[in-house]
Amino acid sequence: MWLASTAVVSCTALGVAGDDHLRARPPVPGTEPAAAAAPGISEPGLQPLDLGGNRSALLYVPSTYRSDHPAPLVVMLHGAGGDPQGGLDPFVRLADDKGLILLAPASGGPTWDVVMGRYGPDMRSIDHALERIFARYRVDSSRLAIEGFSDGASYALSLGLSNGDLFTHVIAFSPGFRVSGTRRGAPRVFISHGRQDPVLPIASTSRRIVPKLEEDGYDVTYREFDGPHSVPPSLAEEALAWLVSTG
DSSP states (O other), X not given: OOOOSXXXXXXXXXXXXXXXXXXXXXXXXXSOOOGGGSTTOOOSEEEXXXXXXXXXXXXXXXXXXXXXXXXXXXXXXXXXXXXXXXXXXXXXXXXXXXXXXEEEEOOSSSSOGGGGTSOOHHHHHHHHHHHHHHHHSOEEEEEEEEEEETHHHHHHHHHHHHTBTTOSEEEEESOOOEEEOOOOBOOEEEEEEETTOSSSOGGGTHHHHHHHHHHTTOOEEEEXXXXXXXXXXXXXXXXXXXXHHOO
């Protein structure tokens, strides 16, 4: 697993080039999603989302979804070597109860592009997936989150803070670093990390990331737990309760 030598790095330090701004946006409130623009998406339940080429994602639509009621959306990013199914794991068992739409894309390589040095196809794939979702489903723009675990958490922090004009909440379970790129908006942030994490040791990661975020003025909820590199179910539940209760 790739790990930056410091937990908060600049785009320049990582050699990150190109735009870090997502273009997809939900429809203006009061307008209907253009369902015809996203053929082949069914509901409810777990379903594949074909993004063209070799790109794919998993979409979970809760049984409680109704087109006349906006639903929270969470983009869920797997860890290094993972897959979309693993990306869904922290929240999928809770999605029906909380009424969440979950989107879990796949990285193009063994991990996310910015972790390897630059934004690129992975970011564009997420953008395309969001366009598809916004065209078909009514999304609650006040509860639009990006979440990740491990390398996925690093990507969620980096992309989420650069797109705070889209994402209202960022959830990072055991992140390794964040790219300090263009700041847009002020999303709320939830971070958890295990004190016995042997993969991304807490002292060189979250204990550096969190103070810097607070120094930069972000509203951060931080939880340490006695455990390894993992997402305890109780913390997944707490993060979701935080998402639906803060705005």
